Amino acid sequence: MNKLKLIIKREFNAKVRNKSFIIMTILTPFIVVGMSVLIFYLSKANDNSAKTIAYIDDANLLSKEVLKDSKTIKYIKLTNVSSADVKKQAMDKDYYALLVIPKADSLEILAKNIQFFTKKTPNMMLVESLEKKIETTIRNKKLEILGLDSAKIEKAKIKTNFNLSTYSGEQSSKFINGAKIAFGSLGGYILMMFIIIYGNSVMRSVIEEKTNRIIEVIISSVKPFQLMMGKIIGNALAGLTQFAIWGIMVMILFAVASSFMGLNMGEMQQAKVNPEQMQMLQDLTTSGKIAKVIQELPITLMTILFVIYFLGGYLLYSSLYAAIGAAVDSETDTQQFMMPIIMPLMLGVYVGAFSVISDPHGPVATIFSMIPLTSPIVMLMRVPFHPPAWQIAVSLILLVGSFIFTVWFAAKIYRVGILMYGKKPTYKEIFKWLKYK
């Protein structure tokens, strides 16, 4: 046990003293925060440059009220211009767009014949909002023709939102489900990142010892199994340290960025969220619903399961990475063995992203949350939706069982592989190694 501690300590130190590790640890939060600030400013700057849209209204459809000038868009009505000249004029004056509403016999025909010219491909959001405005105007006209009172119709519009709840009385709503998915996905995503980054680093560390030829010196002092576990644990600790530093730094930097540069977090959110959602979000914040939603999530269970699946998933995958590292001579030879590792990982994320979100307890999500290689990610995403206890139990038992098997399997390959130099092993050969005593 004492030797295991020594190895863990060395692996940890070797990792955290590595220059590129230090640079990445410090730089990444700056990059993340810097990028978000940059994107925010760019999208703001984009919106700020006021656009001028010219329009011809031969059908006399629009009143000044429909196309109101806003901070970002100015409308200019062109009159007494022949439709042949109008494009040229718009181009000369460098208008962002030209909207042409022709004369038409009926509103139906008119609706299909409106043209919109721009210099380049137009901003689709802008087009959509214009379309909506004109559609409403035409519909109102039509209602008038049909003798219907548009004000009354507007009144008759009633919005329905189901109050979702399970039989056991657990409240849910689109927003709550969204929050659950967000929590689950965050957990699954962090785990995947962690496995890929630090699993790889375990593999590289094994390869390094092989190429340095120090491996035989070490395993004449310790058991290969101890060395492998030491590496896996040491790298995990270094990874957790890095993640913790990242988390803290990103929070601090965002706080600094928002206070120094006068950035408003809410504003930042607004940039990405559409008004309807924004409204909902505001409702929720003001009524203290968010706190309630979060309280309703099975926090304790989620935390415990997160830790278990995180450890289980990482140990499962990193021991496979270690076995690959032992089997090959250099990093370039690892490719052929990477597929079987990356595939289930990707599968887990895809199943999580599609099946769990559409139906958290459907057959696909259920099955993949039990298969050991995908379960850490998929089950983590399902946990906020309260999967049946027996499913969690089965998934955990399979995970622990397969973890023990994988470590045994990896240790065998590792033990033989680390002493094999100079040839690229095939799957068949590796299978043979398992039988060596």
Next chain:
Amino acid sequence: MNVLETKNVVKKFGNFTALDNVSINVPENSIFGLLGPNGAGKTTLIRIINQITMPDSGSVLFNGRALKPEDVHNIGYLPEERGLYKNMKVGEQAIYLAMLKGMTKSDAKKQLKYWFDKFEIGSWWNKKLQELSKGQAQKIQFIITVLHKPKLLIFDEVFSGFDPINANLIRDEILNLRNEGATVIFSTHRMESVEELCDHIALINKSNKILEGNLIDIKRNFKTNTFEIGLLTDNKQEVQDKISKHFKVEKARFKSLNDELKLNIKIENDSPKELIQLLNNNGILNHFVELIPSASDIFIQAVHKNN
């Protein structure tokens, strides 16, 4: 007493038999040469002794009892494929490897100081390994191997990578360690160092041990009672004919100051008395040496015979 014994060790890798019933006995305080052509199975045997791989059958005894995992603390192993962490500082690395061998940190430091002073390499302590030359790294590696004062030292091609001066330094240290009570297993292709250092040898060829014992005894067994002589005489051909009537004679080649009759003469019994008399009667004998087979000769002969 034997520090180390292997008993009928068999090791197979798939269909390939790396070791077939190999038994060796390494006497205490000896320098034991483990010899054999490339691919004979020496490294596999050494790895089994170091518990890096396990034998399929057979056993290994250390100090007369079955080898235990803790025994690695009493064994120092310098493998042929060796190296150190390139990015780690020399001192830190040495302490780490010493602690893996069961030393305490302070003990490791004390011992390292002793060796670094002895080799006058104290200034390397805070250097990273990649800043050292290959020979310098080899020195560090040697120190790390012997640092925990193991009872049994196993050196696989210890002199490779050393210049003659440092090779002598290392050789002296190995002899020192032996004098202080250590037993040394020495695996090498360099026969001159076997000649110089080993008092016991075992020869492994094609997975089998074909020869083992005290080097002097083995030489005695391999000697052919042949003498190399130089005889000053006026009539070389006549004398040679005369001698060949009694003994088996071959031309010999060696350097000397005079133009003598140079012969290798094989005698039937152990005593060269008759031969000396005959030679004395026919000229002035100024060169007379018994041809003792070198380790290299024994190696080549034994392997050829086995093949």
